[in-house]
Amino acid sequence: MSDADGQLHSGVSATVPVALGDRSYDIIIGRDIVDSAGAEIARRLPGARIAIVTDATVADLHLTTLIDSLDAAGVKHVQIVIKPGEGSKSFATLESVVDSLLEARMERSDAVLAFGGGVVGDLAGFASGIVLRGIHLIQIPTTLLAQVDSSVGGKTGVNTARGKNLVGVFHQPDLVLADAGILDSLPARIFNAGYAEVAKYGLIRDADFFQWLESNWRAVAAGWPEREKAIAIACKGKADIVSEDEREQGRRALLNLGHTFGHALEAVTGYSDRLLHGEAVSIGVVLAFEFSFKLGLCPLEDRRRVEAHFTEVGLPTRIRDIAGDLPDAATLMHHIAHDKKVSQGKLTFILTNGIGDAFIARDIPGDKVEAFLEEQLAK
């Protein structure tokens, strides 16, 4: 919260419930709420021991704050620190984390606390979903991307040589704490990558939210209370869709807006710093709008607004914005066809009738996609 001169106060600003029957949970959003995480955990999981899984970068910056909070609340804990970076989302690191959890004698009533970005959340979430066939999970995401996307909805996983996130489980957390203050320590590029996912919720089915972001994105980036508002709306957008379709039988696929193109771009750039996931989503979303426009579905004006906003924020929006050599259309198609959102051979895409009106198209012909990509690469 800010007073008249914009100073920030700590505390909870919103609680977003995720309605999933006996797997329901809350996302608590606020500023500096890691400081009170211990009390919240003690209240919700009395007696549980906590295994903090984090990476070395987050540990250096924030682990002391978290541990002090757990200690103050009398919550017992151990810590498992992994190497930062996408490379840790592997079977090998999974086995090592699982082994550490067993070594720490975790019981079914105990909890894993994933403290980090998407890599930590996906890996620790997967480990918590398989150790003793599932123990409790608390997510304290430390990137904007993880706060509005990967920490919510129960998808966990690791990568394999054959692709990203092709192996994992659905395992819902018991609690998500999204601390807007912790994002102050993020590099701008990482923050922006997460912002693409925030804007995505407006583009999927909340045109008013997208319009609000067009006017308020600087306050979101600056960490004013608008940031907490944006996180809360994005989390609610995801929570609503996940509640309707926990296991992605249908509507949940809407969350993949921009992701089919995006995953292919990540694959051809080796999932490297050349292109962050959120940056790939940014380009993918703009491509999805462009493709929808070419198919006569989306007004030109909406496509232009999306590209203009992402450009203003500082996100890449075109394939040519990626540094280094570009892949050809056939290579991109190869990755698209390998993507897991394939049903008995047909390509599924999330297309749009305009801002706030995305939909699932289940039988897009591959040659149309390839022709579109060739055109985009020639630009």
Place this chain on the structure above:
Amino acid sequence: MSDADGQLHSGVSATVPVALGDRSYDIIIGRDIVDSAGAEIARRLPGARIAIVTDATVADLHLTTLIDSLDAAGVKHVQIVIKPGEGSKSFATLESVVDSLLEARMERSDAVLAFGGGVVGDLAGFASGIVLRGIHLIQIPTTLLAQVDSSVGGKTGVNTARGKNLVGVFHQPDLVLADAGILDSLPARIFNAGYAEVAKYGLIRDADFFQWLESNWRAVAAGWPEREKAIAIACKGKADIVSEDEREQGRRALLNLGHTFGHALEAVTGYSDRLLHGEAVSIGVVLAFEFSFKLGLCPLEDRRRVEAHFTEVGLPTRIRDIAGDLPDAATLMHHIAHDKKVSQGKLTFILTNGIGDAFIARDIPGDKVEAFLEEQLAK
């Protein structure tokens, strides 16, 4: 089915439904029903491709029959053959099977078919539960143990250096086919080990079934229609408990009758051929009855009947029946305390008031167990 002179006919003899809401499925029990597996699968999962996971031993004996049946029904399939034995229930084999499934381009609408004993079922079940965050699973168990226990109820997993089955997921199959005829090729020792699990269902809460087994076990062993009846009753016993408590929050723990002692004995004998799982369960069940008797819970007569029946069948019933050096009580206790059925430090045991009347005891003092084990080891 048999006619007057005991000749056996092929066909389905029973269907046991497992009621789990939208994860409900059938266990189909009969003789030589692998021959018609293809038609059954085509009917239940139309269009699905099948990845058969089996081990080299089962493949040699039965894979042609299964493949002919799939081909006849026009079901597309690939096969993944693993090494026989408990050693394959590892993270390394899991990763390799998952990789093979991805290489085979399995989609969410496709199915893994676990064709083998408990190792294949647990491993392939786990792989099917995590590849693409869960694809369909068909179980065709080829041992008695797997037919009445591991293939039913959705528990999957692998072993780690820290213990057996400490890592896995709950992932229910779409169909279980229990072919009583396929058991004809089992060595007697393997058959008997499974028989201990069959009798367990009578001991847990069906005294009439145990009494029936006392009179009819030879017909069960010989493969007469009594075998199918015994499998069906045992499967129904498990299905009922699993339906009440899918994720082992409560009553499902009853299925662990004999398993706390049994797991410890398996651990100290290195999970080797020295002591098969079902043999460990046999000794464990007798110990549970003995311990319950010592605690004044179970009549002596019931304890005697259990031991007499298992002995008659040819199962080991005493720790001294295990070949080789015996561990001391402290070593056994160490393994018992490490067992996953521990809740915030207290020992949970399945005890019994007599045949057909098992119950969950949640706060058994460790020193009482250790004193009991010392006494048993001294015998």
